[in-house]
Amino acid sequence: MSTERNELFRELTEIFRNCEGNVVAEDKALEGCAGLVMYEDPVFGVSSADDPLFCEYKKSDVIGSMFMSPEEWLPGARSVVSFFLPFTERVRVSNCTDPEKPSPEWLHARIEGQAFLNAFAKKIKEYFESNGAEACVPSLDERFSIKFEQLAEGDPEGLHVNSRWSERHAAYVSGLGTFCLTRGLISSKGVAGRYGSIIVSQEIQPDERPYKGIYDYCIRCGACIDKCPAKAISLEHGKNQLICREWVDDSKIRYAPRYGCGKCQAGVPCEHRIPR
Numbered sequence: 001m002s003t004e005r006n007e008l009f010r011e012l013t014e015i016f017r018n019c020e021g022n023v024v025a026e027d028k029a030l031e032g033c034a035g036l037v038m039y040e041d042p043v044f045g046v047s048s049a050d051d052p053l054f055c056e057y058k059k060s061d062v063i064g065s066m067f068m069s070p071e072e073w074l075p076g077a078r079s080v081v082s083f084f085l086p087f088t089e090r091v092r093v094s095n096c097t098d099p100e101k102p103s104p105e106w107l108h109a110r111i112e113g114q115a116f117l118n119a120f121a122k123k124i125k126e127y128f129e130s131n132g133a134e135a136c137v138p139s140l141d142e143r144f145s146i147k148f149e150q151l152a153e154g155d156p157e158g159l160h161v162n163s164r165w166s167e168r169h170a171a172y173v174s175g176l177g178t179f180c181l182t183r184g185l186i187s188s189k190g191v192a193g194r195y196g197s198i199i200v201s202q203e204i205q206p207d208e209r210p211y212k213g214i215y216d217y218c219i220r221c222g223a224c225i226d227k228c229p230a231k232a233i234s235l236e237h238g239k240n241q242l243i244c245r246e247w248v249d250d251s252k253i254r255y256a257p258r259y260g261c262g263k264c265q266a267g268v269p270c271e272h273r274i275p276r
């Protein structure tokens with residue numbers, strides 16, 4: 001890694017550490033969760049905005065025609081900076097206790113964790129802008145949207161998700177990790193955590209992808225199949241999006257104003273590392 005990139009990642013890690021909201025505040029906390037730290041330090045990856053993979057994502061069997069390339073989000077885009085925020089051990093271990101109910105810690109990491117991620121992404125945007133670059137955070141941009149298309153009955157995928165921007169797909173281009181049986185993206189710090197990204201007009205040396213295939217890091221051990229309370233995962237077909245979505249949606253009623261599941265990401269070999 002060049003010194004320039006080292007310096008950039010060091011500064012972004014400092015921004016992460018100084019960004020408010022990674023600790024669950026007492027007035028918002030579910031029982032026993034006051035002071036919970038949700039994330040460990042981030043892992044970063046950089047891709048070139050004109051990497052040919054971004055064009056491939058427009059194909060209907062990858063993401064779909066709705067997907068917008070970095071250049072479409074930000075005219076003059078040169079690089080995409082992706083990051084993975086790994087959940088802390090406390091969040092991960094807590095979600096192994098009950099086979100069905102998401103732990104209070106996991107619910108916080110899903111909801112307050114995403115709010116923190118958004119705040120962190122905004123700070124990164126300000127950082128690039130203050131250095132004279134232009135920047136766009138697709139997930140916070142008003143053009144961001146997702147379309148769910150229910151597939152024919154019996155289709156093992158259940159649902160096709162067509163999205164203007166996918167954090168996992170962007171992270172895949174930047175060398176951060178590969179997909180797995182549950183469709184999650186396994187990073188060097190595992191699958192339990194959340195991804196974000198920002199498109200910038202600054203040229204930053206892209207990472208080399210230390211993998212060839214989209215599922216390289218998954219050992220197909222099947223541990224996630226047994227963990228899934230909705231029985232959404234199989235070795236033959238991977239994860240059925242419809243079954244998973246219905247389960248996660250149902251949790252919105254049971255755990256309002258929060259929701260979540262993530263049982264397939266806790267207590268499995270890919271939880272916090274690349275399993276081989």
Ligand code: B12
Nearest residue numbers: 062063161163166167182184185191194195245260261262
């Ligand atoms: C819609 C959505 C959902 C939907 C559908 C999920 C999905 N996979 O599409 C539902 C409601 C089911 C869902 C559930 C959950 N989600 Co969700 N979700 C999203 C969202 C908003 C968009 C996803 C999207 O764009 N999908 C697009 C479709 C096309 O993706 P796909 O079908 O999986 O892609 C496959 C094809 O592209 C195929 N493929 C075929 N040819 C090729 C060729 C190439 C080159 C490549 C790369 C791929 C490829 O490979 C892919 C994987 O199989 C993202 C946030 C974001 N904007 O990215 C979060 C996100 C994916 N969710 C996330 C999480 C954590 C969850 C939950 C655990 C919820 C929770 N916290 O309790 C569950 C379980 C997810 C799981 N098992 O991985 C994280 C994933 C973190 C990770 N480690 O991977 C994300 C990235 C949010 C975030 N900011 O971190 N989610």
Ligand code: SF4
Nearest residue numbers: 180220221222224270
């Ligand atoms: S638990 Fe095993 S099969 Fe499931 S995603 Fe992780 S490595 Fe792959």
Ligand code: SF4
Nearest residue numbers: 228244261262263264
């Ligand atoms: S998030 Fe829950 S329902 Fe969806 S695949 Fe994982 S374990 Fe199954």
